[in-house]
Amino acid sequence: MNNDAHLKLENQLCFRLYSLTKLMNRHYSPVLKKLGLTYSQYLVMLVLWENNDTTPAISVKQLGEKLDLDSGTLSPLLKRLEKQALLSRVRNSDDERSVVIKLTDSGCQLKSQAQNIPAQMFSVTGLSIDELQGLNVQLDGLLATMNTK
Amino acid sequence: MNNDAHLKLENQLCFRLYSLTKLMNRHYSPVLKKLGLTYSQYLVMLVLWENNDTTPAISVKQLGEKLDLDSGTLSPLLKRLEKQALLSRVRNSDDERSVVIKLTDSGCQLKSQAQNIPAQMFSVTGLSIDELQGLNVQLDGLLATMNTK
DNA sequence: TTAATTTAAGTTGTGCACAATTTAATTTTG
DNA sequence: CAAAATTAAATTGTGCACAACTTAAATTAA
Secondary structure, eight states, X not given: OOHHHHTSGGGOHHHXXXXXXXXXXXXXXXXXXXXXXXXXXXXXXXXXXXXXXXXXXXXXXXXXXXXXOOHXXXXXXXXXXXXXXXXXXXXXXXXXTOEEEEEOHHHHHHHHHHTTHHHXXXXXXXXXXXXXXXXXXXXXXXXXXXXXX | OOHHHHTSGGGOHHHHHHHHHHHHHHHHHHHHHTTTOOHHHHHHHHHHXXXXXXXXXXXXXXXXXXXXXXXXXXXXXXXXXXXXXXXXXXXXXXXXTOEEEEEOHHHHHHHHHHTTHHHHHHHHHTOOHHHHHHHHHHHHHHHHHHHOO
């Protein structure tokens, strides 16, 4: 491939990732709209649902580490979820710098409405279980490499 | 896997795509900043550079089809690139609904500064050529499937 | 050939994502 | 201990991405 070929859109992995992420979002949007959530808000709820049994309180900082997002993104997003009464935001009395996020009852209850979303989205991919897992492994490798460079 | 496992972040392909796209963007940003471009602006320039020899004029509509973006995204983006004198926006006299985008001389010249970006980004992935091509094929399949459902 | 429909851009408003900065609290260090 | 450094959130500003809508031009159909 010459230099010009590298600059062509069709040869670029990153454009595929970019397009696929947008497409993924378009499939999620109508489904999540029924729960009143955006995709990013859904990710926050996934973390909270996942930890609710063992660790029902999590700081904004910890949430940011799990989702790779900073307070500039999370602060307004969490305020919107608080306004929807899905979670509470309270300063940690042990360390007033930190804000503790907890699910409310209705935030907990929303989980049942989300149970079938992963299966629904999986069917949209048209992949087999093996193909999905193979892709997950490859993308994990890529994430690991790109996170350390 | 039970229902709860499906709702875990670590099991979700979409979260990997989402994280990887953000990570990709973070690697591009400092490189593209030297050219005064964002990633989306870079994509527009790629299309214009690619077509400049054969088709030096392209409509906003055609650009949107290539990049899968609508006028709501492209109109302001193209105005910013016009303000940077990288391209011109002129109404098509044959069809006044359409706006024709053309590279300016400095827009053409910027191409040389972008020549080494693909190789630079490829090295960040840590992939072999074969691995890259394999991944491209898989993502193309996924894009095709998800575009028709 | 006028009226109805379609099309192309642009505009407005919402919600990320992130850089850069600010504020306040905590920790470290001289 | 007090000053300096670090840390956690929040704020401000920019630029997407997209839904919903508007405007103006072109096409189609009555």
